[in-house]
Amino acid sequence: DGWLSLSHMASDTSLFPFKEWLKCQEKAIKSYKRELSEMSYSQGPYVVRETICRMIALTRGVKCEPEQIIIGAGTQLLVGQLMEMNSKGTVVAIENPGYVRFYQLLKKMNLTVHPVSLDDQGINMTEIESVKADVVFVTPSHQFPTGKIMPISRRIELLNWAAQRENRYIVEDDYDSEFKYGTDNIPSLQSLDRNQRVIYMGTFSKTVLPGLRISYMVLPPELVGEYREHYSNFIQYSNSLMLFTLQFFIESGEYARHVKRMNHQYDTRRKLLIAELQQRFREEIDIEDVSAGLHFLAHFHTGKGYQEIEESALRSKLEIYSMRRFMLKKSVNYENRISLVLGFANLREENVAGAVERLYDVFH
Ligand SMILES: Cc1ncc(COP(=O)(O)O)c(CN[C@H](CF)CCC(=O)O)c1O
DSSP: OOOOOOOOOOOOOGGHHHHHHHHHHEEEEEEEHHTTTOOOOOOOOOHHHHHHHHHHHHHHHOOOGGGGGESSSSSSEEEEEHHHHHOOTOOEEEEEOHHHHHHHHHHHTSSSEEEEEEEETTTTTHHHTTOOOEEEEETTSSSSTTOOOOHHHHHHHHHHHHSSSSOEEEEEEOOOOBSSSSOOOOOOGGGSSSSSSSEEEEEETTTTOGGGGOOEOOOHHHHHHHHHHTTTOOOOOHHHHHHHHHHHHHHHTTHHHHHHHHHHHHHHHHHHHHHHHHHGGGGGGEEEEESSSSSSEEEEESSHHHHHHHHHHHHHHHOOGGGTTTOOOOOOTTTTTTEEEEETTTTGGGGGHHHHHHHHOOOO
């Protein structure tokens, strides 16, 4: 039989309302023929930015005007554009464990990049000071990959740090913030910022479809002018038809209904997977059960090493990602313990028991 996936990356498109999406696409073609006959404005069409602005004000407490929004075909592109604007030798701090794709991207640019460890409140402030960072990348809503939600105290500390000196910025990667189970939604770090120090990054990869490549960032007003100067010859990469379709998908309420449905569906799958894992692995497993996002961290007590586990999973046709994927620099890993990032967005309910059974065989 086929592969089963505990990946945190893919999402199950069987729940996506393609019929409604197509209706919105038809409407977009009817309403925006003229706009489609031209290249869109470098930051993306104004009406789409307006819709995103209204939405994130409602859902994330982000305060902004459409002029501050830059649409991009993927978050990496936006990170690249943003950091191109920084002078040579800018010092960047990034969470470790963290998002290896950003780390690799930043290292390729002429920046000094420091992975910074996490304590129980999130990114370690002492280390940020000691590496003399100018820009700090954080995922406060649901730390990627540990899932930690940054408490208000650490958010305030971080904002105070940024306010202390000119040219200090915080890049808030609000990835995976739309899915909260049981706990109420914590507003964005950007909503607390009084000194124009936070650059807010968002994406539609998890709430709509990863394949559309529609992401955005919100620049503080003072950086908008700089952006426009730097990118005066830039033509927006995103596909305008997709952007106008997204606009109707949001304005029609379909987007909100879809996210609500996915929240419910993912909560059910998450609970099922956790119950199945606890029942099967008993005291061999410690689950970091943060009720948010599309994956959680689980620690397994075993004498086996990462290599052995990853190879055995491959043989058992079980897609899993271990903490090795997210360790930005060599780290001493606790002996007799393997940590896995377990995703459930691509695991149908009927496959939960089967996936856990395969995982059990991988460890035994
Ligand atoms: C921390 C983080 N910030 C943003 C994105 C959104 O990027 P984009 O789709 O380009 O808008 C991801 C998306 N993560 C990917 C799918 F889960 C890859 C995960 C992996 O490489 O481990 C992410 O992890």
